[in-house]
Amino acid sequence: xxxxxxxxxxxxIKALPSFKNKSDEALTxxxxxxxxxxxxxxxxxxxxxxxxxxxxxxxxKYSLGKEGMEGIKDAKDGEMQRKWSEEAGLPSEVTARMxxxxxxxxxxxxxxx
Numbered sequence: 001x002x003x004x005x006x007x008x009x010x011x012x013i014k015a016l017p018s019f020k021n022k023s024d025e026a027l028t029x030x031x032x033x034x035x036x037x038x039x040x041x042x043x044x045x046x047x048x049x050x051x052x053x054x055x056x057x058x059x060x061k062y063s064l065g066k067e068g069m070e071g072i073k074d075a076k077d078g079e080m081q082r083k084w085s086e087e088a089g090l091p092s093e094v095t096a097r098m099x100x101x102x103x104x105x106x107x108x109x110x111x112x113x
Contacts, residue, residue: 002028003047005035005047005049005050005053006028006031006032006035008050008053009031009053009056009057009060010024010027010028010031012053012057013027013031013057013060013061014027016061019061019064022064027060027064030060030063030064031056031057031060033060033063034056034057034059034060034063035047035056037059037090038052038055038056038059038098038101041090041095041098041102042098042101042102042103043102043103043104043105044101044103048101052101055094055097055098055101058091058093058094058097059090059094062090062091062094
């Protein structure tokens, strides 16, 4: 069952013209995978919520955009050329934003009151 965060993100991504025809189930899988990538990268175990909606949606859009391009390093369509880096795995714009939420491993981020 989808969480309230996933449902909010699903509505956000379905508002985009290029994803209107995708099923809710497929988009939910991409959003859940994007959340997993975010949590792994930031060393978190809990979804921070609405504050990271745009990052999670951007990660899902990135994965959706690469759908069917597995194993391809570059592609050219007329004047447009796209390249992917196997080492990077994620767009630098998104990783720069995720770094703001990164926790230091081994440090308890929750202050004791």
